Amino acid sequence: MVGNRRQANSRRWATAGTMGIMVGALAMPVSLAGQGAINPTIAPRAAALERDGRWDAAMELLGRYLATAPGDGEAWFQFGRLYLIGARQWHHAHAGEPGGYLYLDLAGIALDRSIELRVDSGVVFRSVVDMERGLITMEHLGWEATRDAGARSIGAALPGFILELGANLMGSCPLNGVLVSGTELEDLAIWYAAVKLGRRADVFPFFPGRWSGDSLYRRQAARSLGVPDDANVARTLEALVVRRTICLTPMADSALLPAGTVRTPRLVLSVGPEAARADDILTVTELIKAEREHMTPWTDDVHRVYDAAGRRNRLLCVGILAYLTTDPSRGTCGQ
Numbered sequence: 001m002v003g004n005r006r007q008a009n010s011r012r013w014a015t016a017g018t019m020g021i022m023v024g025a026l027a028m029p030v031s032l033a034g035q036g037a038i039n040p041t042i043a044p045r046a047a048a049l050e051r052d053g054r055w056d057a058a059m060e061l062l063g064r065y066l067a068t069a070p071g072d073g074e075a076w077f078q079f080g081r082l083y084l085i086g087a088r089q090w091h092h093a094h095a096g097e098p099g100g101y102l103y104l105d106l107a108g109i110a111l112d113r114s115i116e117l118r119v120d121s122g123v124v125f126r127s128v129v130d131m132e133r134g135l136i137t138m139e140h141l142g143w144e145a146t147r148d149a150g151a152r153s154i155g156a157a158l159p160g161f162i163l164e165l166g167a168n169l170m171g172s173c174p175l176n177g178v179l180v181s182g183t184e185l186e187d188l189a190i191w192y193a194a195v196k197l198g199r200r201a202d203v204f205p206f207f208p209g210r211w212s213g214d215s216l217y218r219r220q221a222a223r224s225l226g227v228p229d230d231a232n233v234a235r236t237l238e239a240l241v242v243r244r245t246i247c248l249t250p251m252a253d254s255a256l257l258p259a260g261t262v263r264t265p266r267l268v269l270s271v272g273p274e275a276a277r278a279d280d281i282l283t284v285t286e287l288i289k290a291e292r293e294h295m296t297p298w299t300d301d302v303h304r305v306y307d308a309a310g311r312r313n314r315l316l317c318v319g320i321l322a323y324l325t326t327d328p329s330r331g332t333c334g335q
Contacts, residue, residue: 001184002128009209037068043074050082056266058082073117080110081125087132091214104133112178112277120296124188127158129307132193143204143224150195158192160286165302166193168320171280173247174264178240179268180206182251185301191250202280203247208256235256245272250308260269264313282320307333 026276042065049058053334062079066072087103108129114122138146166189175178181187193199204225210217211233222229227239234256237246241258247268248257260271266282286308290299306324310316310333326332 002088003079005228010318011151021283025239031254036071038069039065040071040072040074042069043078045083046075046078050085054083055082057157061144070113071117071120073114073122074088075120076110076117077114080114080129082108083107083110084125084132085131087129091132091136092125100136104129104136121298123157123159124162126300127162127192127265128184128188131188131195134191134195135210136155136216138220139214142220147195147198147201156197158188159298160300161290161299162189163192163197164283164286165189165305166191167197167199168267168282170194170205171202171282172279173200173203174265174270174275176202176275177245177247177272178204178237179205179247179269180208180237180256181249182208182253183305185233186249186251186305189302195321200280208252211236213316222224237279241272243273245270245275250305250312265314266313267309267316269274269328275330284323288323 029265046058046062047334049055049061058081059082062075062082066075066079069075079167080249083103084107084163087100087107089104090100093232108126111126111129115126127312134146134150137149141149162185165186168229169181169186169190170179170193170274179190180192187209190205193203194203204221205218206221206225211221218229225236225240227236231239237256238258241260246258247270248254250267252269254269257269258271263270265277287299287302287306290304297299303324306316306321308319321333
């Protein structure tokens with residue numbers, strides 16, 4: 001979702017000069033949008049530079065350009081996305097200057113500019129910034145304190161159909177379950193359901209990528225789950241399944257599911273002790289509305305999560321998935 005993953009030492013941290021250009025661009029008001037002509041090639045060029053490992057060059061290009069053409073929403077979006085990549089790289093090593101919070105602050109400002117200029121993906125990536133900030137907080141304060149504090153704060157305005165997905169995934173996991181996600185979109189949806197909407201305090205959202213690649217996240221997650229933090233994802237779930245139900249989201253790797261009797265409660269696969277079902281009502285109202293009003297890559301990505309659930313649990317095809325327009329080529333619920 002955010003960008004290619006690289007080791008933290010694969011690029012230089014921003015130099016003082018480059019950072020000055022970045023901050024100068026962020027200080028320019030959008031109201032000055034008419035001062036410079038928009039060049040639609042700048043945002044793609046910056047993305048290409050970043051893919052080639054030239055993060056500083058991409059940031060300098062965008063900073064200099066936006067200082068004269070602050071009305072380019074796509075360039076602001078790329079600016080914010082690259083700051084978010086910088087925050088992720090910092091998070092991977094938990095070292096380097098500037099720190100993760102500053103990268104996220106600047107990412108948030110740039111993405112807010114993109115939202116003002118009506119870039120659809122700006123809203124979603126702005127929500128990712130909010131999640132990343134929460135994950136840093138979790139590493140300092142622990143999961144429970146972060147969840148409780150997050151439910152009292154105002155986060156980015158994540159689209160309703162993604163909030164709905166998160167609520168549906170959380171609501172599919174039996175009581176006291178561990179919900180294992182499979183993609184960054186599912187991470188985001190589940191995080192917002194748990195932290196911003198306060199859904200299902202009994203369910204722990206487990207992010208395998210974070211567990212494998214972030215020692216501080218792993219330490220706090222292990223503390224909340226009551227397991228050692230020195231095992232890989234599969235062995236950790238095997239240790240947990242004797243006392244908690246393990247639930248896999250539709251996009252999660254089924255190979256992670258511990259041995260045992262596999263059940264298909266609603267949208268997830270589960271293994272573990274028999275547990276009472278949650279009484280949450282699942283809906284796809286927000287997705288139907290969004291698809292009718294304004295199809296985007298995000299509505300398609302969310303739809304694909306439901307498609308994957310339908311391939312695992314055909315009963316959904318006469319349940320909530322019956323209300324969605326389905327694509328036979330995806331192998332689920334098609335006529």
